[in-house]
Amino acid sequence: MSENRNAQYRYQVLDRCFSDWNNKYTIEDLLEIVNNHLYELEGQDSTIQLRQLRGDLNAIRKMLPNNVYLDAKPFEGKKCYYRYSEPNYSIYQNGLSVAEVNSLRSTIEMLGKYRGITGNVWLEDVISNLELRFGVKSDGENLISFQQNSGLKGLEYLSTLIDATINHQSLEITYTTHTGISSTNVLHPYYMKQYNNRWFIFGRIDGKDYIVNRALDRIEGISKSDVPFRKNDLVNFNSYFDDIVGLSVIIFAFGLTRRSISA
CATH class of the missing domain: 1.10.287 (Helix Hairpins)
Known part of the structure; x- marks a missing residue:
């Protein structure tokens, strides 16, 4: 990637962060996000240092109109997060x-x-x-498994769950089992699968160390949770279903037997 195109790509990544009023990005967060994108695109040689990032921030400030500012807002003591003064503003006006x-x-x-x-x-x-x-x-990551079927139940939650699974967003889900027991828990979503004309979300209940699945047609409500997302360190979903009948699996590890909790 040419130097100019590399800079434009960095500006685009930073622009999306500054437009996002749902998160607070410190200078360290921004450096990590930009370098992760650059590494995926071009490899290690394209990543930047903090000095270059500060130069990018100054370059973006020069692109802003008089009524929009790129603010450094203090929080948690000496930390600052960076955000446009106007929500959803973009220098690219896309x-x-x-x-x-x-x-x-x-x-x-x-x-x-x-x-x-x-x-x-x-x-x-x-x-x-x-x-x-x-x-x-x-x-x-391979996070979604689906078939082409129509008339599926629970589709009103599908987009929200896909976004949360891909973006590593924990969710607060109200759910009723087939026996009529209702509960509300924080779920860390890892994988989605369609089976027998139903959609299921697989993940970990906050504080637990096993995989559960939740049928979309039994979900009563979903909202974003402030609980930090806990990454999947339990199973590999590329092989998780290889020896499964239905959606339940018995995992033997360290002498313990665990069963994923099915709908």
């Missing part, structure tokens, strides 16, 4: 809000599953252009 960009990221994730299939070479250009144009990129 017309997409943060929520819409997150939905676009989900679309890129789904389209990416068809990469490499004969006859779908055109997708490479489409996906790459979307990633570069809007500064969003699939994280490369």
